[in-house]
Amino acid sequence: MRVRLGWLASGLAVAFVLSLMAGAHWVGPVKVWHALWSPSATDVDDLLIRTTRLTRTLVALIVGAGLGMAGGIMQTLTRNPLASPGLLGINAGALFVVVLLVTLGGALPVWLVSAGAFGGAALAAAAVWWIAMGRPGQAGPLRLILAGAALTALFHAFSQALLVVDQQGLDSVLFWLAGSVSARPLSEVWPLMLLSLVALLACWPLSGQWNVLAAGESIAVGAGVRVGRLQGVSVALIVVLAGAAVAMAGNIAFVGLIVPHVARRLTGPDHRHWLPAAALVGATTLLLADIAARTLILPGEVPIGVMTALVGAPLFMGLIRRQGHLND
Amino acid sequence: MTTIAAHELTLGYQRRTILDALSLTLPEGRISVLVGSNGCGKSTLLKALARLLLPWQGNVILDGRDIQRQPTRAVARLLSLLPQQPMAPEGITVRQLVTLGRHPHQSWLAQWSEQDERKVEQALTRTELSEFAERRVETLSGGQRQRAWIAMAVAQDTPLMLLDEPTSFLDLAHQMEVLELLASLNRESGKTIVMVLHDLNLACRYADHIVALRDGRIHAQGTPHEVITRQRVKEIFQLDCQVIDDPYFHTPLCIPFARREGR
Numbered sequence: 001m002r003v004r005l006g007w008l009a010s011g012l013a014v015a016f017v018l019s020l021m022a023g024a025h026w027v028g029p030v031k032v033w034h035a036l037w038s039p040s041a042t043d044v045d046d047l048l049i050r051t052t053r054l055t056r057t058l059v060a061l062i063v064g065a066g067l068g069m070a071g072g073i074m075q076t077l078t079r080n081p082l083a084s085p086g087l088l089g090i091n092a093g094a095l096f097v098v099v100l101l102v103t104l105g106g107a108l109p110v111w112l113v114s115a116g117a118f119g120g121a122a123l124a125a126a127a128v129w130w131i132a133m134g135r136p137g138q139a140g141p142l143r144l145i146l147a148g149a150a151l152t153a154l155f156h157a158f159s160q161a162l163l164v165v166d167q168q169g170l171d172s173v174l175f176w177l178a179g180s181v182s183a184r185p186l187s188e189v190w191p192l193m194l195l196s197l198v199a200l201l202a203c204w205p206l207s208g209q210w211n212v213l214a215a216g217e218s219i220a221v222g223a224g225v226r227v228g229r230l231q232g233v234s235v236a237l238i239v240v241l242a243g244a245a246v247a248m249a250g251n252i253a254f255v256g257l258i259v260p261h262v263a264r265r266l267t268g269p270d271h272r273h274w275l276p277a278a279a280l281v282g283a284t285t286l287l288l289a290d291i292a293a294r295t296l297i298l299p300g301e302v303p304i305g306v307m308t309a310l311v312g313a314p315l316f317m318g319l320i321r322r323q324g325h326l327n328d
Numbered sequence: 329m330t331t332i333a334a335h336e337l338t339l340g341y342q343r344r345t346i347l348d349a350l351s352l353t354l355p356e357g358r359i360s361v362l363v364g365s366n367g368c369g370k371s372t373l374l375k376a377l378a379r380l381l382l383p384w385q386g387n388v389i390l391d392g393r394d395i396q397r398q399p400t401r402a403v404a405r406l407l408s409l410l411p412q413q414p415m416a417p418e419g420i421t422v423r424q425l426v427t428l429g430r431h432p433h434q435s436w437l438a439q440w441s442e443q444d445e446r447k448v449e450q451a452l453t454r455t456e457l458s459e460f461a462e463r464r465v466e467t468l469s470g471g472q473r474q475r476a477w478i479a480m481a482v483a484q485d486t487p488l489m490l491l492d493e494p495t496s497f498l499d500l501a502h503q504m505e506v507l508e509l510l511a512s513l514n515r516e517s518g519k520t521i522v523m524v525l526h527d528l529n530l531a532c533r534y535a536d537h538i539v540a541l542r543d544g545r546i547h548a549q550g551t552p553h554e555v556i557t558r559q560r561v562k563e564i565f566q567l568d569c570q571v572i573d574d575p576y577f578h579t580p581l582c583i584p585f586a587r588r589e590g591r
Contacts, residue, residue, distance in 0.1 A: 081418065205436075212431050215420075218411035221380055223484065224404025224432035269419045 004266055005273065008280040012061075015287040019057040020049050022291045024298050052182065059181040059189060060286040060304075063245040064255060066196045068263065068282020069203060070241035071256030072275045076214050077234045078141035082320070084257035085242035087148040088235070092155035093124025094246040098176050099159045103166045111188050114247045117176070118192070121243030127151055129235050179250040179305025181290050192244040199240040200279060206233065207271040214269065252305045254312025255282055261319060329356050330406050330487040330520065332377060336386035339376055346372045348544040349386065354537070359514050359521045361531040363555075364541035365565050370524050371412065371492055373541065377522065378409040378490045404432035408481040410491040416465035422476045423461040426451050429483030451483035455509060471502030478509060489513070491523040495530070503527070507534050532556055532579040540564045556580040 020032045027035070027045050035049040070085040078087070086092075097120030101113055131147040163170055175183055209230050213220045220227050242256065263277035289307040296302055333353040340346040346369045354360045362370040375381045377388055379395050388395040395403060408429070416425055429451065430444045452458045455475045460468065465476055474494060481489055494510070495503040511534055513519050525531045531538060532552035539549040542564050548555045557580070558571050567584055574581040 079415075208431065208434065211424075212428050214417040215425070215428055216411070216414055218375075218378075218380055218409065219414055219428070219480075221400065222378060222404065222407075222409030222411070222481075223428060224401035226400055264419065268421075268424075269417045270424060 005276055005280065008266070008277055008284070012280050012284045012287070015284045015291075016057060016061065019060065019287045019291050020053050023048075023053065023294055051185075055184070055186045055189075056182040056290060057287065058186070058193065059184065059248055060290045061283045062193050062196050063181060063249045063252065064259075064282040064284070064286030065200060065279040066241035066245045066282070067252065067255040067286070068259040068278040068280075069200055069275055070238045070245070071282075072260040072263065072271075072278040073203070073210070073234050073238050073241075074256070075260055076210050076271065077231060077238075078144055079214065079216070080141055080145065081261070082257070083141075083145065084254075085238050086152070086256065087145055088238060088242070089124035089128045089148050089151040089155060090121040090239065090242045091246055091251050092152040092159075093120040093122075093127075094118070094243065095173070095176055095251065096120055096155040096159045097123075099162045099173050102172045103162045110184065114184075114188065114192065117247040118243045121246055122239050124151055124155060125235060125239045125243070129232075176246075176250040177305075178303030179252040179308070181249045181286070181304055182294075182301075184248065189248050192248050195240055196244045199237050199244075203237060203275055206230070206237075207275060210234075210271040210275075211269075214271070250305060252286070253309040254316060255285060255308055258312050258315050258319070259285055329518075330391055331356055331389075332407070332488055332520070332522070333389045334373070334377065334386065335389055337373070337376060337383050337388065338385040339372070339381055339383045345384075346544050347376065350545060351386075352539065352546060352549075354520065354522055354539075356520055357514075357518050358536035359511065359523075359534055360537040360539060361535035362522070362524045362539050362541060363526075363528060363531055363564070364547075368541045368564075369544040370541050374490055374492050374522065374524055375411075378407065379403060380409070380411075401432045401435075404484065404486070406486055407488040407490065408484040408486040410477050410481055410489070410494055412492045412496065414477055416473070416476075418466065420465055421462050422457055422465055422468070422479070423448065423452070425465055425476055426457075426461075426479045426483045429480040429485075432484065447483050447485055451479040454482055454513070455479040469502075470498050471505050474498060474502070474506055475509065478506070482513065487518075488520045489522070491521070493524050493526065495525065495527070503530065510534070528556060528561070528582045529574075529579075532581070533574070533577055552580050556582060 017029060017032060021027050021029060027049060031045055032049060035046040039046040039050055067085065074083045074085050074087065075081055094117040097116040098113055101108055101116045128144065128147045128151050132144040209225050212223050212225050213227065213230060217227050245252065259282040260278045263281045264274055267273040267277045290304050293302045293304045293307045335351055337347050337350045338345065350373065362373060364370045372381065376383060379388065382396065390398065390403060390406060426448050430447060433444060434440065452461055455478055457472070457475055457479055460472060465473060468476060495506050498506065507530060510521055514521050535552055537549065538552050538555040540547045540555050540560065547564055548560055556571060558569060561567060561569050561571065561582055569582050569584045571580050571582050
């Protein structure tokens with residue numbers, strides 16, 4: 001398993017370098033090395049790499065890792081292989097707050113809109129969790145999914161109503177709908193990156209408990225897991241990881257859904273290997289998607305969320321057809 | 329040794345009371361079987377004993393102290409639970425499943441140890457699953473799968489085991505296999521076993537102590553001979569039957585009649 005994680009890490013490193021090289025103007029690997037370690041203040045390539053490319057590369061890396069990890073946790077929490085962080089209403093909540101802010105305030109500072117998106121994600125997830133809980137200790141997976149679907153529909157309805165009233169707002173929220181890792185300078189996204197990084201590391205010591213929870217709540221209680229507390233912590237981590245992702249890069253589809261499956265194929269169901277693999281695969285996937293997004297239709301760019309959906313949706317359909325035991 | 333008892337236990341779902349001020353002490357080092365008709369509260373009682381359900385009133389006493397006031401990890405070192413129809417995570421191997429049983433014995437300070445490794449191996453051997461250790465749980469037969477879950481409980485290494493209908497959905501041969509395994513765990517390791525069973529005759533064969541529930545109360549308890557009589561079975565299940573002596577094992581053998589044709 002260590003070997004496989006090593007391979008995945010190497011793959012990520014390659015994708016990282018490739019992401020710094022690729023674009024309308026390609027830069028060689030040696031030049032990339034120089035730009036990173038001994039940049040010249042006047043060289044255009046160095047400047048290009050150190051500003052826009054490094055930023056979007058880091059954003060793609062963190063967002064991808066966060067979505068992969070959050071998706072894995074979500075699938076364990078709901079015991080549903082087709083669950084994704086979006087089911088907690090995270091994307092819908094973030095989008096609603098963004099639309100609300102843009103409609104009310106017009107040209108607001110980007111950090112405020114990002115903070116709003118994160119807040120909306122957290123609010124939606126908290127509401128879904130509260131509805132699904134019902135009585136203490138009763139947050140069954142099915143209730144969670146149903147509550148998430150209901151709240152997602154509600155938030156989307158609000159968002160659409162606001163956009164119909166204020167059509168100018170549509171342009172400013174397009175970025176959130178389609179997803180992008182290139183719209184932000186590093187100076188504005190670093191707090192969210194840091195938050196994600198902390199959450200990613202915080203997942204490590206919980207792996208053993210998730211392994212037990214995956215066998216069912218009764219089994220987990222029997223084996224001495226504090227199930228209610230673990231579920232609460234899991235939801236909080238999903239909110240931070242997926243909420244920060246949507247606040248940094250907008251709505252990026254399918255990564256949180258597909259990546260955990262791919263990772264699980266590679267490592268098996270042990271969370272101590274599976275979740276790190278999901279983070280690595282997620283980061284690599286989003287880097288590759290971003291490279292494709294900015295090189296496919298030069299000089300234009302495909303929104304990265306569209307890229308991930310183009311690749312992710314067919315994979316997902318294949319997955320549904322192959323899953324024989326979904327009726328269990 | 330470890331004792332478990334219920335004291336004036338009242339609980340239910342929503343507003344419906346299932347158990348009504350039920351008190352019960354289960355004999356240590358013995359096999360106790362809870363019997364009763366569907367909906368009589370036997371599974372609820374087992375879940376309450378395993379702290380899966382919070383009592384409305386009264387308490388479950390584990391080793392002289394309220395189970396709800398003890399750290400759940402400490403409880404898990406005394407008491408293991410096999411719920412009804414557990415579902416193994418997709419792709420998990422038998423060894424990985426059995427390893428989960430060691431969870432309450434691990435902590436930040438005490439990571440995976442040789443002792444843990446040994447207990448897992450012992451549990452696999454004990455349940456005759458060593459050769460299947462690397463197989464995926466979903467590829468096993470129903471009986472083997474149930475043995476794998478029991479192996480997890482065995483690896484948990486608790487003096488007390490609670491099992492909710494461990495033989496449901498198994499054919500007769502596999503039912504016997506599971507019950508024989510539990511009987512040998514009781515005999516050789518002195519484990520206290522408490523389980524819910526539907527088959528009265530198998531209950532009589534394997535139980536030292538039978539607790540018959542009716543409408544959330546204990547209707548009768550004692551040895552199989554004391555509890556499983558024609559009159560009692562009629563009261564517990566509203567079913568006419570004849571109880572004879574099992575010619576082979578000399579435990580009560582219940583021959584049921586259809587409800588209408590009572591004789």
